[in-house]
Amino acid sequence: MGTIRFREVVKTYPGKQPVIALDRVNLDIGEGEFVALLGPSGCGKSTLLNLIAGFEEMTSGALSFNGGTVDSPGPERAVVFQEAALLPWLTVEQNIAFGPSVQKRPRAEYEPKIRELLRLVGLERFAHSLPSQLSGGMRQRVGIARALVMDPKALLMDEPFGALDAQTRMSMQQLLLDVWQSLGTTVLFVTHDIDEAILLADRICIMSARPGRITREITVDLPRPRSVDQLTDPAFIRHKAAIMAEMREAQKEHA
Amino acid sequence: MNDAPARALDAAPVPAAPKVKSRGLFPAGRTGAAMRAALLPVLVIVAWQLAGSGGSLAGGVLPTPDRVWDAWVVWAFGPQGMGLNPYSGTWLSNVLFSSMRVAQGFVLAMAIGIPAGVMIGWSRAVSGTVDPTIQLLRPIPITAWLPFSIAVFGIQDMGAIFLIALGGFYPVVVNATHGARDVDRNWIRAAEMMGASRFDVLRRVVLPAALPAIFTGLRIGLGIAWTAVIVSEMVAVKSGLGYVLWDAYYVGRMDVVIADMLSIGAMGLLSDRLIVTVEHWALRWRRLQSASR
Numbered sequence A: 001m002g003t004i005r006f007r008e009v010v011k012t013y014p015g016k017q018p019v020i021a022l023d024r025v026n027l028d029i030g031e032g033e034f035v036a037l038l039g040p041s042g043c044g045k046s047t048l049l050n051l052i053a054g055f056e057e058m059t060s061g062a063l064s065f066n067g068g069t070v071d072s073p074g075p076e077r078a079v080v081f082q083e084a085a086l087l088p089w090l091t092v093e094q095n096i097a098f099g100p101s102v103q104k105r106p107r108a109e110y111e112p113k114i115r116e117l118l119r120l121v122g123l124e125r126f127a128h129s130l131p132s133q134l135s136g137g138m139r140q141r142v143g144i145a146r147a148l149v150m151d152p153k154a155l156l157m158d159e160p161f162g163a164l165d166a167q168t169r170m171s172m173q174q175l176l177l178d179v180w181q182s183l184g185t186t187v188l189f190v191t192h193d194i195d196e197a198i199l200l201a202d203r204i205c206i207m208s209a210r211p212g213r214i215t216r217e218i219t220v221d222l223p224r225p226r227s228v229d230q231l232t233d234p235a236f237i238r239h240k241a242a243i244m245a246e247m248r249e250a251q252k253e254h255a
Numbered sequence B: 001m002n003d004a005p006a007r008a009l010d011a012a013p014v015p016a017a018p019k020v021k022s023r024g025l026f027p028a029g030r031t032g033a034a035m036r037a038a039l040l041p042v043l044v045i046v047a048w049q050l051a052g053s054g055g056s057l058a059g060g061v062l063p064t065p066d067r068v069w070d071a072w073v074v075w076a077f078g079p080q081g082m083g084l085n086p087y088s089g090t091w092l093s094n095v096l097f098s099s100m101r102v103a104q105g106f107v108l109a110m111a112i113g114i115p116a117g118v119m120i121g122w123s124r125a126v127s128g129t130v131d132p133t134i135q136l137l138r139p140i141p142i143t144a145w146l147p148f149s150i151a152v153f154g155i156q157d158m159g160a161i162f163l164i165a166l167g168g169f170y171p172v173v174v175n176a177t178h179g180a181r182d183v184d185r186n187w188i189r190a191a192e193m194m195g196a197s198r199f200d201v202l203r204r205v206v207l208p209a210a211l212p213a214i215f216t217g218l219r220i221g222l223g224i225a226w227t228a229v230i231v232s233e234m235v236a237v238k239s240g241l242g243y244v245l246w247d248a249y250y251v252g253r254m255d256v257v258i259a260d261m262l263s264i265g266a267m268g269l270l271s272d273r274l275i276v277t278v279e280h281w282a283l284r285w286r287r288l289q290s291a292s293r
């Protein structure tokens, strides 16, 4: 349930000057693990995530989810997009209900669940608002609720908090920690924020660009449950220093 | 949670109407705007009236506004069947003839144009099969189709409806195509990731996302539909505003010609308002969006 495996995965975008976005990437993510992908802009983080999501096809290699191949998007691999990507003509509630309703699940089953999720993300009073009436953070919470309502085996999150201000970002990180700690789904989380990666992840995969590769994997052994208060803990700072050193190292090797 | 709902509440209410300073002649607000809008037409009518003498100008060709008004009153409310004035009392029925043709032709244009456009924009296969043909036929002006239409349908309603449907079809299909093609890729991806089938994506994402463009196409198409009905009535049908227009010109009734032109304009405006009203309702979500941006 929820394992992800990349074996020598290559992704090339064709064109006049083909772009090798991923070059022989290997990655194993275990059941219930929280993995952060950390790297500079353009190194192929989104490409990697889009491959597991089923949005794009790899050029060569092997990619599996729960031991099976990935050939199209599906609700067991829920995606949270950077700009939420909510449907603007649907209310908050309708956006969350979209998945269950296209899956023809009985309304009586998912309606109570939506109510519970709205409460969990603190948006009960906004059930009937349109996305355009919400702040960025609130929209992103709808995006998370929309993913969770499908009981996904993995959550794929592509810089979900990248567009938010620092304060909102922290409250979203806390929300995600709380949700994940109670659900235990596998999470692949793309970010270029080191603090965010350390705070959230069990393991951080550092990527480098040109060619896009995973150059380092770092295990974060901060105790759980975690909270945003830990951002200033000495243990946290030590981790950060170590990771920055590794990143500098990785950069030198690939320069 | 720090980004409290309260923040969005602050943003949600529609901002108070900005204070409009009255500028120059007119008072602020709606009344002033209406007065400003009416200024030019009133000036034109007054100048037109003053330029004429004895009920006409330009050497007797053009009637003055009062004559046009009188002609319209007889046309609209006069007793029917008076031998001397064949137009007397026939305004409403002619307006209805033309409007019905526009309605029928335009419904046809929508019924074919919207699904066709959405499919062309959504599916590369459909686009490759159908779009080149449409682009090939589109440069042929509807007026050039007139002989074809008369030859095929004869001098009757079907010919007019065919022209209207054809003229309205092009802008509808082209705009629907653009709307369906420009759908945010992440909306489609999000729907697919939630388990939507290709048909779900078409119906629940592509179609609503294309609606704003579709309405643009409808408004343009409706304008062309009115052009088409007038042209075909002038040439190929024996009733309606277009028929009266040409017939009145032929017998030298320029007062009726101008009253007819203004009637066509009024009907065009009215039908456009109708679409705008539907658009307003169908795109409520967009109004809220622009109000909050």
Ligand SMILES: Nc1ncnc2c1ncn2[C@@H]1O[C@H](COP(=O)(O)OP(=O)(O)OP(=O)(O)O)[C@@H](O)[C@H]1O
Binding pocket: A013, A014, A019, A020, A021, A039, A040, A041, A042, A043, A044, A045, A046, A047, A048, A192, A212
């Ligand atoms: N559809 C595409 N066609 C061609 N090239 C692409 C496409 N998508 C991405 N690329 C290229 O592939 C490389 C990796 O892109 P990707 O979006 O995966 O990077 P990223 O790490 O997510 O960057 P960012 O942090 O800016 O989101 C980049 O060089 C990009 O220009």
Ligand SMILES: [Mg+2]
Binding pocket: A045, A046, A047, A158
């Ligand atoms: Mg990216």
